[in-house]
Amino acid sequence: RNFKMKHFSKIFHSFYKTFTSSLSISFLSTTIHCFDPNTCQRNFSMASMKSRGVEKIVHSLERSEGVGAKVRRSIGNHELRNFDPFLMLDEFNVAKPAGFPDHPHRGFETVTYMIEGSFEHEDFLGNRGLIGPGDLQWMTAGKGILHSEMPHGDIRSHGLQLWINLSQKDKLCEPGYQELKSSEIPLADDGKGVKARVIAGSALGVESPVYTRTPAHYIHYTMEHNALVEHKIPQGWNAFIYTLEGEIFVGNEAKEVTPHNTVALDNSGDGVLICTKESKANFVLICGKPHNEPIVQHGPFVMTSKKEIQDAITDYQLGENGFEGSRSWYSQIGLSITKADKR
Secondary structure (H helix, E strand, O other): OHHHHHHHHHHHHHHHHHHOOOOEEEEOOEEEEOOOOOHHHHHHHOOOOOEOOEEEEEEOOEEEEOEOEEEEEOOOOOOOOOEOOEEEEEEEEEOOOOEEEEEEEEOEEEEEEEEEOEEEEEEOOOOEEEEOOOOEEEEEOOOOEEEEEEEEOOOOEEEEEEEEEOOHHHOOOOOEEEEEOHHHOOEEEOOOOEEEEEEEOEEOOEEOOOOOOOOEEEEEEEEOOOOEEEEEOOOOOEEEEEEEEOOEEEOOOOEEEOOOEEEEEOOOOOEEEEEOOOOOEEEEEEEEOOOOOOOEEEOOEEEOOHHHHHHHHHHHHHOOOOOOOOOOOOOOOOHHHHOHHHO
């Protein structure tokens, strides 16, 4: 018996030493992950690209927005304002009766991506629709949109809304929509613990059908523990990561990033390396080609000069040049807040 136990112990320790970075031992109903703290550095050393580094990490705190709603603002707060071409990224988690009733936009695009729950949308051009878990709405405000966005149903509506600036030549384009159901968003899987929902651009050899006036990638990555992402970023593009769940380690220095943080990347590499260790994780990676044009913002209007902003305000107030009909319009879905029908 002693010989057998010594022999078993020798075999077990040899096995543990060889597979310590990825071994999972199941005993009864408990699973123990044996983790090597150098896993990320070892994976990074085998990567095919030079990674961009971490320029800044900013934690997103909850703040009030709309009417009674709470959001975590990533891009767009005072620490990361106008990350060209991106103007804002909000993580919203909203339930009735809160919401975002009637409000205008001009000069940029809004990209709403649902994670849980549903959101209803209605605008002054007669468009009305519903997006549910995993669905996408890519709205080009262009010369003018007046709309309402409200949670739908009895559960909380959780998702992300990204604002992407339009170039000066496109700021007064006709408004429009691209909408994809969850099943229509391409899914990529590397077979090594990484999956990607390709909202815009490309990842893991898969491309999105979404047309982007501003060249951009928008990828929702989910990772198992001890996994590695290599995402190529075109030279000169600005890029950031927003973490939703779990811990990730970014760049050659393997900077640790916890949930609800924004990681602004520098421009030093060919792309970015992202690793997980003990925990699973999910996050969005967003990058785009900067316009390198002046950005002048006044609330929901984003133009290139103060005069253009004043023109936008005047057009909205008078119902002209893209806002025709706005003075008499009100949404049906926002009535619980606006009481516009009682005026």
